[in-house]
Amino acid sequence: MDRRRLTSFVAVAEELHFNRAAVRCHISQSALSQQLAQLEEGLGVQLLSRTKRHVSLTRAGEVFLHEARKILRSMDGAAVMAKQAEAGMIGRLRIGTTTPALFIALPELVRAFRVKAPRVSVSVHPMTTAEQEIALHRGDIDVGIVHTPIEDKTLACREMMTMPFDVVLSSENPLAGVSRLRLKDLAGENFILFPRQIGPQLYDSVIGLCLQEGFSPRTIVEATPAQAIVGLAACNVGVGFVASRLQHFQRPLVAYRRLEGPAPFFTMGIAHLPQGVTTTVEEFVALATT
Structure with missing residues (x-):
C-alpha cells in the first residue's frame, strides 16, 4: 500500500481541513486530493465525506484511520529494523569454535559483542578447525574461531592471539x-x-x-x-x-x-567466507582482532 496516500489520508483525517493537511504533507492541495481519490478508488470505499465547507470521516474512514496508523507505525518500524540489520545491530551470528577458544577467547568476545549489538542472536557451535572449514562453506556457521594456519586457503582468516x-x-x-x-x-x-x-x-x-x-x-x-x-x-x-x-x-x-x-x-584466528561478508560478521571480526 502506498505510504504517501496513507500519510495524506491520516493528515486529512486528523486536520479535517484539506489546506492544513496539504501544508503538513508538503504537497499542493490538488495533489493531496488526487492521492485521496486514488486511495478510495483502490479500496473501493468512500473514506471522507466532503462539502465545500466541511470534511468528515465516513464510518469506513474511521475504521480505516485506526488501521492506517498501525500500518504506518509498522512501516516505520520495518525501516528502522532494516537499517539496524544493515548496520549489524540485529540478526543472527553463528560462531564455530574450538574447545580451547571456549575457555580462552570466546566468553569475553561474545560479552563485548552483545554489548555492541544486543539484538543480534548469537549461537556457539564447538567443532574442530577442520570441521569449521567445512561448516563455513556449507553455510552452517558465519565465523569460526580456529587454530592457524588453516588448510583451506580460500577462506579469509585473521590472527587473534598466540x-x-x-x-x-x-x-x-x-x-x-x-x-x-x-x-x-x-x-x-x-x-x-x-x-x-x-x-x-x-x-x-x-x-x-x-x-x-x-x-x-x-x-x-x-x-x-x-x-x-x-x-x-x-x-x-x-x-x-x-x-x-x-x-x-x-x-x-x-x-x-x-x-x-x-x-x-x-595461534588462534577468526575465519569466514571472503565473499558476501555481512556487517554483523565485520563487527565481530573487528572485535576479535583488536
Whole structure:
C-alpha cells in the first residue's frame, strides 16, 4: 500500500481541513486530493465525506484511520529494523569454535559483542578447525574461531592471539616440585596430547621442540577434550599440555607449570567466507582482532 496516500489520508483525517493537511504533507492541495481519490478508488470505499465547507470521516474512514496508523507505525518500524540489520545491530551470528577458544577467547568476545549489538542472536557451535572449514562453506556457521594456519586457503582468516601451552601433571610426579621446569626435563615422560587431526599445530610443535631438545616422548597418549587430558594427568598417566591458565581446571592431585625456554604454543584466528561478508560478521571480526 502506498505510504504517501496513507500519510495524506491520516493528515486529512486528523486536520479535517484539506489546506492544513496539504501544508503538513508538503504537497499542493490538488495533489493531496488526487492521492485521496486514488486511495478510495483502490479500496473501493468512500473514506471522507466532503462539502465545500466541511470534511468528515465516513464510518469506513474511521475504521480505516485506526488501521492506517498501525500500518504506518509498522512501516516505520520495518525501516528502522532494516537499517539496524544493515548496520549489524540485529540478526543472527553463528560462531564455530574450538574447545580451547571456549575457555580462552570466546566468553569475553561474545560479552563485548552483545554489548555492541544486543539484538543480534548469537549461537556457539564447538567443532574442530577442520570441521569449521567445512561448516563455513556449507553455510552452517558465519565465523569460526580456529587454530592457524588453516588448510583451506580460500577462506579469509585473521590472527587473534598466540598463546603458550602449560604443562599439567600429577602432583605426585616429582617434576611437580620443580619450580623452573624446562621442556628437556620432561624427557622420559609419557605425553598426553590432543589427537593430531584435532590439534595438528600443537602436536607438531611439541614433537618438533622435543627433537630440538634431543629427545622424543616415551609414548604419546591421545585424549580430548582438555578435561580428559587433565584427568589423565591426575592419574599420573603422563604429562599433558593445556593452553594458558584460563584452561586450568581446578581438581585434586594436579599441578600446572609454565615452561621456561622453548615451549609449544598455538595461534588462534577468526575465519569466514571472503565473499558476501555481512556487517554483523565485520563487527565481530573487528572485535576479535583488536
